Amino acid sequence: MAGYSESRARVRIWQSQGENNMAMIDHPVPYEYGGKQYEGRIVYDDSVSGKRPAIYMQPDWLGVCSHTVEMAVDAGQSDYVVLLVDMYGKDYGGMKKTNEELGRVARGNRANIEFILGCGAAAGESLTAEAEKMGLIDTSKIGAVGYCMGGGYLTEQIRDGAPYKGSVFIHVTLPMTVAPNRPSDISGRVLTIHGTDDVVTPVPQVDAFQAEMTANGVDWQTMMFGGAPHGFCVRDANDQLQRFDQKLCDQTYRLMRDFFDETL
Template structure:
């Protein structure tokens, strides 16, 4: 399966951003796109690998950049320094990820009516904030994301995207109490949401390099597999071709029953007739 990998440059308020894009070159035509938002470490190999895996599933994998110039932190201190301005200014965070959504829509391989966003840790917070803005996309998926709500004016906005939250019950960075608060928030916003809470699972469960119980991050391969399958099922559901309705236009006699005019979003599709023998 030949994957084409390339960078996509885009800009947010003068800040140059650099996404990593992967697409299956054996397919033709437009296809759904999945934005991947990185952890606090930046747009590193972890999210680039997720883009490749999503491309292998038939999507455009778009690993976006929240920091600029594809910056990657070398340690926890650098990661925190890179993340801090966006955590402190959620309006900036929301504008930055909205710029990525606009950028992916410009790609010639993307079906702009079929776009989702997934995120890990800090990236989970980012995709939830994207949904909180009322952005028009099909769905968002948060993997062990941070769950605290923004203090800006997104409260009260209707969430249009379907939401899937995949979370470890033992995650010290987003507690069960915060999970309940998020569920209440999503319900009040009219969201179509799901939350799966995995037992015996801490923060960072998708990251094979996470091995610091004192910090609260531990890789959990079983939960990683289950959560990825849950995401795949979710994407298949939200990108499924819409059903059309069948309208009987007229009837003639008992032998010639009528003409079917399939309708979708007010448009006529190819007409069918049927007869009794």
């Protein structure tokens, strides 16, 4: 895939190389929550006509940036329109940040369930309305995917009844609720894809999430990759906590697509 360039209308365009000739569009969508400005993205293949299923995407702690937009391209390809959510504020993704700063901001968000639900809903409403206005999506077919800390945010949204037919969690961070007294109202199917050697989210945390879903009658499934660390779908990951793995990432997206094909 070639890198993206920015047009005068601030719509970024990818032109893929090889057999699949995709023209990937990155369309910015501004919205406001709590007096703060945010900017999500609609990522889709402009060479495809007609309405497609949508995937509401909660990215990792980097927020909306070239890295997570490229992850949206990988996830959506020509089959889905990806609604990429901003939970950190406009231009946050482009700022230089240390891991300590990233962790502080992300953990602060994760501890604030009112913010997660409010900002997440504002993003979903704005992105869905814009994609529908553009004639891109079938609003009866919307799933969700969450990566790392974004997966933690998404767990709270589906517990609160977010109406996604299916949700996929890829190396989720902090899946257990910060509001244990709130009832769980997960209505859609759930697929969790994780690594047995994930030190950010050890397997017992995933086990507890599964037990919660079982207790609430959720249709769930989990794929555990033996020996896999955190971040196997994060292309730039290569440190003590996380490591990219092309083979596992490709397998993850095949599993995700099969799941959404069955569910949406």
